[in-house]
Amino acid sequence: MGKPSTSPVPGLPGGSSDGDAVSLHTQPGDRVFDDDVPELQSDDLPPLYSDIEADINTNAPLLPALHNPTYILDTLNDAANYHTVDANHGAEFLINRRLDKDPGLLERQIQLSATKPPRPSIRILGTHSQTVQEKGKSEKKPITDFDVVLELTPYLFSDPTRGVSWTKLRTVEDNEKTRRGTVLRKRAPGVKRDLEITNPKPTLAEWCHRYCANHAGVKSFALARQMVGFDEERMKQKLEALVRGTNYRGKVTITFPVRDSCIVVYNDSKVNKWRLTPWVIWLCYLSFLWLLTWPFLFLRTKKFEVAVAEWPFSVQEANGNKRYVSMSEDHIYNLWGRAISRAVLDKRQGTLDQEDLIASQTAPAEPFGTALEGAPRFLREGISAITAVNRQLGWGGDSW
Numbered sequence: 001m002g003k004p005s006t007s008p009v010p011g012l013p014g015g016s017s018d019g020d021a022v023s024l025h026t027q028p029g030d031r032v033f034d035d036d037v038p039e040l041q042s043d044d045l046p047p048l049y050s051d052i053e054a055d056i057n058t059n060a061p062l063l064p065a066l067h068n069p070t071y072i073l074d075t076l077n078d079a080a081n082y083h084t085v086d087a088n089h090g091a092e093f094l095i096n097r098r099l100d101k102d103p104g105l106l107e108r109q110i111q112l113s114a115t116k117p118p119r120p121s122i123r124i125l126g127t128h129s130q131t132v133q134e135k136g137k138s139e140k141k142p143i144t145d146f147d148v149v150l151e152l153t154p155y156l157f158s159d160p161t162r163g164v165s166w167t168k169l170r171t172v173e174d175n176e177k178t179r180r181g182t183v184l185r186k187r188a189p190g191v192k193r194d195l196e197i198t199n200p201k202p203t204l205a206e207w208c209h210r211y212c213a214n215h216a217g218v219k220s221f222a223l224a225r226q227m228v229g230f231d232e233e234r235m236k237q238k239l240e241a242l243v244r245g246t247n248y249r250g251k252v253t254i255t256f257p258v259r260d261s262c263i264v265v266y267n268d269s270k271v272n273k274w275r276l277t278p279w280v281i282w283l284c285y286l287s288f289l290w291l292l293t294w295p296f297l298f299l300r301t302k303k304f305e306v307a308v309a310e311w312p313f314s315v316q317e318a319n320g321n322k323r324y325v326s327m328s329e330d331h332i333y334n335l336w337g338r339a340i341s342r343a344v345l346d347k348r349q350g351t352l353d354q355e356d357l358i359a360s361q362t363a364p365a366e367p368f369g370t371a372l373e374g375a376p377r378f379l380r381e382g383i384s385a386i387t388a389v390n391r392q393l394g395w396g397g398d399s400w
Contacts, residue, residue: 071116071263073109084276090119090259093276097268099221103208106265110204110223114169114309118225119259120152121351124239124340128250145250147349150336155326156227156311166312166325172305174201179303181214207306216302218272221265223307225258229314229322232256235329242337243344271300336360 072083072094082095092113099106126145131138157165172178174188188201202210211221236254243252266272274280275297284290314324322328327335339352339360 071113073105073112075105076109082273082276089261091261092263093266094263095266095268095272095276099265100267101212103205103212106208106212106221107205109265110208110221110307111169113223113263114167114225114307115163116225116260116263117153117156117165117167117311118227118261118309120156120227120230121257121259122150122152122235122239123253123255123257124148124150124243124344125253125255126243126248126250126344127253144349145248146344146347148340148343149351150340151351152227152230152313152332155332156313158325166315168310168312169204170308170310171201171204171207172308174199179305181210181216181219181302181304183299183302202306204307207304211304214302214304216267218269218297218300219267219302219304220272221304221307223263223309224305225261225309226311227258227313228310229312229316230256231329235333238329238333239340242333242341246341246344248344271297 072081076094076096076098078096082093084093085091086093094109099109125147127142128145129140130143131140133139154160157163172180174191177185177187179185180188208221211219239254240252266276284293312325314322314328317323324331336352336357339356342360343352343356
């Protein structure tokens with residue numbers, strides 16, 4: 001297929017994919033927030049957010065406006081196109097025979113897919129063990145006390161209304177271990193960990209040409225979407241201290257799951273269509289054929305995992321300071337801390353939204369406020385009394 005052209009791709013943000021990275025959005029008027037956030041005691045709730053951060057644009061929506069919810073090129077919207085999304089994790093899978101033969105079309109599809117943000121979030125899970133009697137035997141069962149999720153996607157945009165971010169589309173470095181049209185992860189040929197490479201790494205256009213020129217019967221080209229520059233450990237420590245501040249005695253698990261983290265382009269083959277067909281998948285699970293099909297697919301598929309769309313939460317400047325796209329970790333903690341504390345005490349299970357945020361900043365903290373709306377006064381006061389005692393004596397511990 002020869003050497004690919006490096007001319008800009010018209011009609012897509014970022015233009016050409018040449019070089020180390022491609023910026024997919026412009027950044028006019030990007031704002032910078034410093035780390036000057038009040039230090040909070042671990043057993044205190046954060047202050048009302050309006051008291052500490054008046055310069056944040058409160059008129060901006062909490063969720064970005066997604067102008068193209070499918071992120072599939074219009075030229076691929078035909079009867080031969082196969083596009084499915086995993087309901088659990090949001091991973092996308094695309095099959096179109098034109099992408100197997102046209103490297104320029106594949107490159108434009110990857111560039112467009114990179115403009116779709118990942119959906120990172122914080123999940124705060126509280127559980128304890130409870131001993132129950134079943135059929136004359138004592139058995140411990142896990143009990144979920146609360147399961148609260150906070151989405152971080154809005155804070156990857158400096159201007160959510162226009163979709164402005166600091167996104168960059170890059171290809172993998174030569175010394176990174178990944179699949180380069182191979183079954184196993186490996187570095188670029190001839191590259192060792194401690195050696196410096198002087199040759200330029202392949203661009204996205206070159207990788208697309210290599211994929212289309214590959215004659216493997218089963219192959220795939222994947223784009224990974226990642227949030228970078230977020231201090232998970234700092235946020236984890238602050239949130240765990242916040243939960244423990246309610247005198248919760250159960251097990252606290254804080255994780256950072258990510259939805260919509262990748263799109264995988266498969267070549268047009270019967271094997272790839274079968275692997276994405278729901279009834280075929282269930283047949284393999286129920287008949288235990290997966291014991292044969294999984295090794296077959298793993299060893300047969302030649303994978304190109306060479307494109308990465310990085311969505312910075314922050315960037316490190318040359319002087320060592322951090323610049324944030326919208327808010328720092330401390331800003332987000334101060335913004336949502338009261339809402340998270342109320343959700344924990346209410347034993348909520350679900351994702352926090354704008355209503356929770358508004359209520360935490362304006363309404364008095366009343367446990368189970370939504371559930372008890374319109375309930376008699378004596379019932380509300382009884383619930384408040386129980387919650388107050390729980391905060392004093394502890395709650396959510398294992399029961400025997």
